[in-house]
Amino acid sequence: MTVTLTTAGPLHPDGGAEGTYDVTVVGAGVVGAAVARELARHRLRTALIDAADDIGDGTSKANTAILHTGFDAVPGSLEARLVREGRDLLAAYATETGIPVERVGALLVAWDEDQLAALPGLRDKAARNGYHASRIIDAEELRAREPHLGPGALGALDVPDESIICPWTTPLAFATQAVRGGVHLHLNCRVLDITTDADTHTLTTSRGPLRTRFLVNAAGLHADEVDRLLGHDVFTVTPRRGQLVVFDKLARPLVSHILLPVPGPAGKGVLVAPTVFGNVLLGPTAEELDDKTATGSTADGIRFLREKGRRIVPALLDEEVTAVYAGLRAATGQEDYRIQEYPGLRYVAVGGIRSTGLTASMAIGRHVMELLTAVGLDPGEPHDLPPLTMPGLGEAFTRPYRDAALIAGDPAYGTLVCHCEQVSLGEIRDALASTIPPHSPDGLRRRTRARGGRCQGFYCGAAVRALFEEERP
Amino acid sequence: MTGKAREVDVLIVGAGPAGLAAGAELAAAGAGRVEILEREQEAGGIPRHCHHGGFGGRVDRSAYAWASATGSTYARRGTTGPSYARRSVAAAAAAGAALRTGVTATGWAGPRTLETTGPAGLERITARAVILATGARERPRGARLIPGTRPPGVYTTGELQQAVHLYGQRIGTRAVVVGDEPVSHAAAATLHAAGVHLVAVVTDRTAPALRLRNPRVPLLTGATVTELMGRTRLSGVALRHDDGRTTTLRCDTVVLTGDFVPDHELARRGGILLDPGTRGPAYDAAHRTSLPGVFAVGNLLHAVEHAGYAAQEGRAVAVPVLHRLAGTEEPAGGGRRIVVDAPLRWIAPNVTGPDGTRPQGDRFVLRTERRLPRPLLVVSQDGRELHRQRLRAAAVPGRPFHLPADWADRVDRDGTAVRITAR
Numbered sequence: 077m078t079v080t081l082t083t084a085g086p087l088h089p090d091g092g093a094e095g096t097y098d099v100t101v102v103g104a105g106v107v108g109a110a111v112a113r114e115l116a117r118h119r120l121r122t123a124l125i126d127a128a129d130d131i132g133d134g135t136s137k138a139n140t141a142i143l144h145t146g147f148d149a150v151p152g153s154l155e156a157r158l159v160r161e162g163r164d165l166l167a168a169y170a171t172e173t174g175i176p177v178e179r180v181g182a183l184l185v186a187w188d189e190d191q192l193a194a195l196p197g198l199r200d201k202a203a204r205n206g207y208h209a210s211r212i213i214d215a216e217e218l219r220a221r222e223p224h225l226g227p228g229a230l231g232a233l234d235v236p237d238e239s240i241i242c243p244w245t246t247p248l249a250f251a252t253q254a255v256r257g258g259v260h261l262h263l264n265c266r267v268l269d270i271t272t273d274a275d276t277h278t279l280t281t282s283r284g285p286l287r288t289r290f291l292v293n294a295a296g297l298h299a300d301e302v303d304r305l306l307g308h309d310v311f312t313v314t315p316r317r318g319q320l321v322v323f324d325k326l327a328r329p330l331v332s333h334i335l336l337p338v339p340g341p342a343g344k345g346v347l348v349a350p351t352v353f354g355n356v357l358l359g360p361t362a363e364e365l366d367d368k369t370a371t372g373s374t375a376d377g378i379r380f381l382r383e384k385g386r387r388i389v390p391a392l393l394d395e396e397v398t399a400v401y402a403g404l405r406a407a408t409g410q411e412d413y414r415i416q417e418y419p420g421l422r423y424v425a426v427g428g429i430r431s432t433g434l435t436a437s438m439a440i441g442r443h444v445m446e447l448l449t450a451v452g453l454d455p456g457e458p459h460d461l462p463p464l465t466m467p468g469l470g471e472a473f474t475r476p477y478r479d480a481a482l483i484a485g486d487p488a489y490g491t492l493v494c495h496c497e498q499v500s501l502g503e504i505r506d507a508l509a510s511t512i513p514p515h516s517p518d519g520l521r522r523r524t525r526a527r528g529g530r531c532q533g534f535y536c537g538a539a540v541r542a543l544f545e546e547e548r549p
Numbered sequence: 550m551t552g553k554a555r556e557v558d559v560l561i562v563g564a565g566p567a568g569l570a571a572g573a574e575l576a577a578a579g580a581g582r583v584e585i586l587e588r589e590q591e592a593g594g595i596p597r598h599c600h601h602g603g604f605g606g607r608v609d610r611s612a613y614a615w616a617s618a619t620g621s622t623y624a625r626r627g628t629t630g631p632s633y634a635r636r637s638v639a640a641a642a643a644a645g646a647a648l649r650t651g652v653t654a655t656g657w658a659g660p661r662t663l664e665t666t667g668p669a670g671l672e673r674i675t676a677r678a679v680i681l682a683t684g685a686r687e688r689p690r691g692a693r694l695i696p697g698t699r700p701p702g703v704y705t706t707g708e709l710q711q712a713v714h715l716y717g718q719r720i721g722t723r724a725v726v727v728g729d730e731p732v733s734h735a736a737a738a739t740l741h742a743a744g745v746h747l748v749a750v751v752t753d754r755t756a757p758a759l760r761l762r763n764p765r766v767p768l769l770t771g772a773t774v775t776e777l778m779g780r781t782r783l784s785g786v787a788l789r790h791d792d793g794r795t796t797t798l799r800c801d802t803v804v805l806t807g808d809f810v811p812d813h814e815l816a817r818r819g820g821i822l823l824d825p826g827t828r829g830p831a832y833d834a835a836h837r838t839s840l841p842g843v844f845a846v847g848n849l850l851h852a853v854e855h856a857g858y859a860a861q862e863g864r865a866v867a868v869p870v871l872h873r874l875a876g877t878e879e880p881a882g883g884g885r886r887i888v889v890d891a892p893l894r895w896i897a898p899n900v901t902g903p904d905g906t907r908p909q910g911d912r913f914v915l916r917t918e919r920r921l922p923r924p925l926l927v928v929s930q931d932g933r934e935l936h937r938q939r940l941r942a943a944a945v946p947g948r949p950f951h952l953p954a955d956w957a958d959r960v961d962r963d964g965t966a967v968r969i970t971a972r
């Protein structure tokens with residue numbers, strides 16, 4: 077296994093006609109990484125490039141981390157299909173690789189008569205989306221299942237298969253398998269311009285030129301700009317910000333399910349959900365912006381969420397807040413993904429992967445693979461990728477600090493560095509030496525949870541930074 | 550989880566000033582096997598990284614030397630934090646307490662049985678008496694709900710002190726300190742030691758809490774942090790002043806100080822009742838929590854007090870613990886809750902003591918939400934006034950003040966909660 081991961085200097089794809097890649101995927105978010113993993117199953121020279129210094133550093137790092145059933149998708153849409161397929165693929169993949177996933181189920185809570193009246197319609201819509209397990213429960217059953225719910229809930233639609241998943245391990249698993257399978261990962265590599273001739277694209281990147289026969293645009297919020305570099309003017313991405321509040325682990329017993337609002341004209345609304353790290357999430361907001369870098373939280377956003385949260389689970393508001401963050405959905409003004417193949421150009425655009433991209437990622441990967449074939453790529457026979465085991469970050473599973481056998485084999489797993497998240501020296505050491513090591517303490521946090529807990533570094537911040545800096549060249 | 554099961558007489562969680570003092574006292578008193586667990590590699594607690602002086606000076610009723618010593622210099626009284634920590638560790642060891650560092654109490658397997666993790670593996674330790682001394686932390690940015698982006702360069706004092714004093718890390722070049730508590734001045738001193746230019750100390754209070762201020766530290770009062778800015782690094786802090794003006798301070802470092810919250814997770818996971826004001830375990834003058842045989846001491850009880858005070862509590866817990874071990878403990882359950890009305894924030898202890906037990910120094914500690922010039926404190930129970938007293942000095946936020954415990958023996962054991970009001 078040779079792994080090619082570069083973060084600086086010019087790009088030199090080894091071998092190939094004058095150093096040309098067969099396929100290049102622009103954007104190493106969860107979608108681009110899933111595409112790259114799919115490509116890794118074929119004997120192709122593939123590059124995965126990203127402007128950031130880490131994979132999954134865009135929208136993919138900041139979402140609500142729900143593995144959707146797709147019960148409420150627009151029936152017949154591409155999104156509905158890919159979410160449905162992606163869910164099954166990712167659920168299976170998660171079990172296989174150790175990505176934390178928990179099938180906690182969702183309850184769409186009706187707070188007034190109108191919402192209650194909307195539940196049968198939602199159940200029927202779910203059925204049209206091929207999801208038949210949802211059912212309506214009354215106020216009494218709802219209260220029995222969620223005793224901390226605020227007063228006034230009238231009933232709910234029970235969606236037993238909605239799950240929660242780790243948003244950080246997922247793209248990391250894809251990208252790790254891809255690079256171990258031979259895909260070249262180039263970070264700090266922003267595409268600035270593209271020129272195209274009969275059989276190659278030449279990408280001008282912040283690290284010099286890169287030549288490729290086929291091109292996949294999975295640039296998330298910037299997919300429209302990359303698309304324009306190829307002469308198109310089909311869609312425009314407008315960021316829709318979602319702010320979220322993460323509550324302390326001590327709040328976790330307050331919530332058993334993903335508590336969804338009944339969708340109204342204003343979109344999906346604010347939810348309360350457990351996380352696989354054992355916290356509780358409140359959010360997101362939905363704010364139309366024009367700045368693709370506006371990932372900050374705002375006083376108004378936080379106030380709005382706290383008001384909503386107080387209604388849903390009043391006791392939640394007495395708990396300590398661990399973090400506040402925001403992500404940007406890539407809205408395009410169309411209620412569906414914008415995945416488009418261009419045969420003459422040997423190009424596939426993967427745009428508008430708004431609020432379900434984590435769930436659909438693997439299905440998008442497969443779909444893009446088919447489209448690449450349709451635009452002329454001959455991928456040859458696929459082969460299986462070597463199995464992968466990801467570090468277990470999930471609170472519902474045996475974490476290293478509770479694993480007697482693991483500690484007996486290596487005491488570093490019993491040496492805790494981050495006390496709030498109970499992250500051991502062994503896990504931090506492993507992450508720093510992993511196939512795709514972190515390039516910042518934040519990257520380390522996404523791989524281990526270190527420094528991501530309630531004290532946010534009061535106890536361990538300096539120690540974690542010291543470990544990180546020791547490893548840096 | 551499987552683990553070795555063991556038994557000890559007294560198990561102390563946390564080797565800060567409070568836990569170490571409790572261990573020293575109990576081991577010296579012949580309490581049997583006294584074991585202190587510390588999750589850090591080194592014992593000593595917070596003082597390990599407080600490189601200013603002001604530790605362990607004369608500690609008595611003026612349990613407040615720390616705050617008043619935080620003027621332009623910290624080194625006026627007592628010794629430095631690290632040497633204080635070393636001394637406390639040595640005293641506990643010399644008395645015969647078993648100190649185990651790098652071992653974390655992760656949860657409970659029974660009423661007085663703790664689960665632990667360490668490099669040597671997992672254990673379940675059952676004790677005849679458990680003392681929680683897990684300390685307190687400063688609320689970080691998220692918990693304070695400060696909006697904005699999430700760039701590097703945002704610290705609490707705890708992290709800053711460790712970065713500078715334990716790891717010699719580079720901080721930034723221009724810093725803003727948020728808060729006006731004694732610890733804010735410790736942060737300013739640490740920044741100074743690290744060669745960082747202090748742009749300003751910012752407090753939302755209109756009058757500075759500290760009498761002794763460092764004239765070289767620019768203090769902005771009546772200003773609230775409304776946003777943190779910057780991407781790859783903090784670039785500024787936006788403020789709103791009480792009169793509505795807004796400003797942005799350009800800086801690459803911000804230190805969020807004070808606003809302490811007890812590290813009560815272990816206590817809560819054990820089902821111990823918390824006091825809504827302090828957010829630490831509800832406890833009486835004998836340091837008993839709602840769980841029989843489980844005691845609590847130090848900053849876990851009331852967030853931040855000076856180290857000497859925490860150590861004093863550690864020593865004080867020895868007597869009730871020895872009673873417990875000897876089977877002569879007052880039965881629990883006789884204590885009444887003590888509650889405060891706004892603008893008071895909390896009182897500690899917040900349960901009345903078993904008969905005859907007065908709190909440390911014969912007085913209760915209180916905090917207020919806003920400044921009260923010479924407050925009149927009234928203690929009552931079920932409408933019956935137990936005590937009334939006008940304090941001689943002002944009560945200010947962020948600093949403890951005290952109420953003598955003279956009234957404690959007038960509490961009706963069959964009554965409801967005791968209520969404290971201030972005017």
Ligand SMILES: Cc1cc2nc3c(=O)[nH]c(=O)nc-3n(C[C@H](O)[C@H](O)[C@H](O)COP(=O)(O)OP(=O)(O)OC[C@H]3O[C@@H](n4cnc5c(N)ncnc54)[C@H](O)[C@@H]3O)c2cc1C
Nearest residue numbers: 103105107127134135136139140142267296318403433435
């Ligand atoms: C608030 C919120 C909640 C969400 N909740 C869920 C949920 O519960 N479940 C779910 O399934 N989905 C959810 N989503 C959606 C999901 O997060 C996204 O669909 C998904 O992360 C999109 O992945 P991506 O790879 O397309 O984009 P990104 O992760 O943004 O990746 C795009 C990458 O392209 C790179 N890039 C951009 N331009 C260039 C360039 N010119 N050159 C090189 N690289 C470039 C970027 O650096 C970035 O890393 C949510 C989204 C948000 C915002």
Ligand SMILES: Cc1cc2nc3c(=O)[nH]c(=O)nc-3n(C[C@H](O)[C@H](O)[C@H](O)COP(=O)(O)OP(=O)(O)OC[C@H]3O[C@@H](n4cnc5c(N)ncnc54)[C@H](O)[C@@H]3O)c2cc1C
Nearest residue numbers: 563565566567588594595603654684847848854855856859
């Ligand atoms: C920045 C700063 C400056 C200060 N300056 C001064 C000063 O100048 N003078 C002064 O007198 N006081 C000062 N203080 C206050 C003083 O440090 C504290 O009052 C004192 O440390 C409190 O002692 P403690 O034992 O209650 O808690 P801590 O010192 O916080 O010790 C608690 C210990 O418990 C351990 N622990 C927690 N949970 C677990 C667990 N589950 N398992 C194992 N171990 C655990 C922690 O690692 C820690 O070592 C300062 C405090 C701060 C934060």
